[in-house]
Amino acid sequence: MPADATPNPTPTPEAGPTTGPTTGPTTGTTTGHAAAAAALAQVPSEPGAAKPDPIVIADNVKRSFGGLTAVDVEHVEIQRGVITALIGPNGAGKTTFFNLLTGFDQPDSGDWSFNGTSLRKKASHKVARLGMVRTFQLTKVLSKLTVLENMRLGATGQRGESFWAAPLKFLWGGQEDENTVRARELLARFKLDGKEKDFAGSLSGGQRKLLEMARALMVRPELVMLDEPMAGVNPALKQSLLGHVKSLREDGMTVLFVEHDMDMVRDISDWVIVMAQGKVIAEGTPDSIMADERVIDAYLGAHHDVDITEMEREIEQEHLEYGDPMGDSAHQPREEEK
Ligand SMILES: Nc1ncnc2c1ncn2[C@@H]1O[C@H](COP(=O)(O)OP(=O)(O)OP(=O)(O)O)[C@@H](O)[C@H]1O
Numbered sequence: 001m002p003a004d005a006t007p008n009p010t011p012t013p014e015a016g017p018t019t020g021p022t023t024g025p026t027t028g029t030t031t032g033h034a035a036a037a038a039a040l041a042q043v044p045s046e047p048g049a050a051k052p053d054p055i056v057i058a059d060n061v062k063r064s065f066g067g068l069t070a071v072d073v074e075h076v077e078i079q080r081g082v083i084t085a086l087i088g089p090n091g092a093g094k095t096t097f098f099n100l101l102t103g104f105d106q107p108d109s110g111d112w113s114f115n116g117t118s119l120r121k122k123a124s125h126k127v128a129r130l131g132m133v134r135t136f137q138l139t140k141v142l143s144k145l146t147v148l149e150n151m152r153l154g155a156t157g158q159r160g161e162s163f164w165a166a167p168l169k170f171l172w173g174g175q176e177d178e179n180t181v182r183a184r185e186l187l188a189r190f191k192l193d194g195k196e197k198d199f200a201g202s203l204s205g206g207q208r209k210l211l212e213m214a215r216a217l218m219v220r221p222e223l224v225m226l227d228e229p230m231a232g233v234n235p236a237l238k239q240s241l242l243g244h245v246k247s248l249r250e251d252g253m254t255v256l257f258v259e260h261d262m263d264m265v266r267d268i269s270d271w272v273i274v275m276a277q278g279k280v281i282a283e284g285t286p287d288s289i290m291a292d293e294r295v296i297d298a299y300l301g302a303h304h305d306v307d308i309t310e311m312e313r314e315i316e317q318e319h320l321e322y323g324d325p326m327g328d329s330a331h332q333p334r335e336e337e338k
Contacts, residue, residue, distance in 0.1 A: 036082035036270035045284030048075035055080040061110030070096040072278040083255040085265045088275035089299045094258045102134045103127040133216040134225035143201025151183035154218030190214040206237035226257035
């Protein structure tokens with residue numbers, strides 16, 4: 001597919017998170033969870049399993065830091081049009097793998113393709129323009145620019161922090177109007193339209209995540225990669241964010257996300273890939289992965305405890321910052337506590 005191709009239609013301003021299958025814009029096929037499940041029905045639950053229509057194929061991708069092998073992925077395929085979760089314990093190599101796939105880091109060896117085009121040695125902004133964008137664990141919105149300015153920068157692809165600091169007018173050029181129209185459409189979709197003139201630094205953690213997701217869509221991507229989209233998001237915004245991620249699939253996009261929040265993984269993913277110590281150790285549907293003894297041993301057993309603690313800490317922090325998002329009723333004692 002050519003770099004300037006427009007694989008997906010511009011989401012309409014009123015298009016909020018949608019549910020239920022719709023018709024895919026490029027393939028004419030039905031999208032949604034049922035279609036994704038059908039597409040993956042014959043895929044065996046084993047590491048490196050071949051997919052019927054992979055958008056990304058990676059082979060022998062390795063990355064070491066000193067003596068530590070952070071990533072050592074022999075073979076992995078990401079199915080087009082579905083939501084795939086990439087899970088694994090802390091330090092498993094998930095973010096490093098994201099960095100490699102999107103050109104934010106270079107591997108020691110290996111190759112990977114997107115829509116059949118090798119991305120080895122492609123700079124991150126070129127990867128973005130090809131239709132593969134990502135967000136970051138710690139959002140990279142620019143605090144001292146307005147929400148709208150952050151969005152317009154998204155149209156240029158992702159070149160990293162130094163690029164963002166470049167003189168802005170030069171970048172917008174003649175495309176400013178078109179980009180502004182699209183930015184406003186996306187801000188409306190993500191319910192941030194009332195904040196376009198606010199500095200991004202004034203947004204809450206969850207709103208920054210929404211802004212980063214909206215900004216990623218400025219290049220009309222085919223594949224959206226989200227690194228821990230739920231981290232630091234208050235419970236009230238989590239449902240909205242989940243809806244937005246699902247709506248990407250309904251619009252025909254492919255989603256690959258890293259997440260520790262197992263509720264989110266169970267709720268929205270069609271397929272789960274598990275990494276541990278740099279390698280893919282398991283793949284399968286959410287149900288099969290949650291029941292896989294190797295995964296429980298390597299990750300889930302230990303991680304469920306961490307999850308609860310983290311969530312409690314998050315909620316406590318949010319109460320301090322924003323007040324109680326659930327309202328006073330959340331503090332009412334239960335019958336047995338009275
Ligand atoms: N720039 C770096 N320099 C040195 N070591 C690094 C670097 N980046 C990552 N690592 C190491 O590589 C390993 C994989 O890290 P990575 O962040 O990819 O894991 P992860 O699965 O994303 O973890 P988490 O879930 O905690 O985010 C870790 O041991 C980490 O300390």
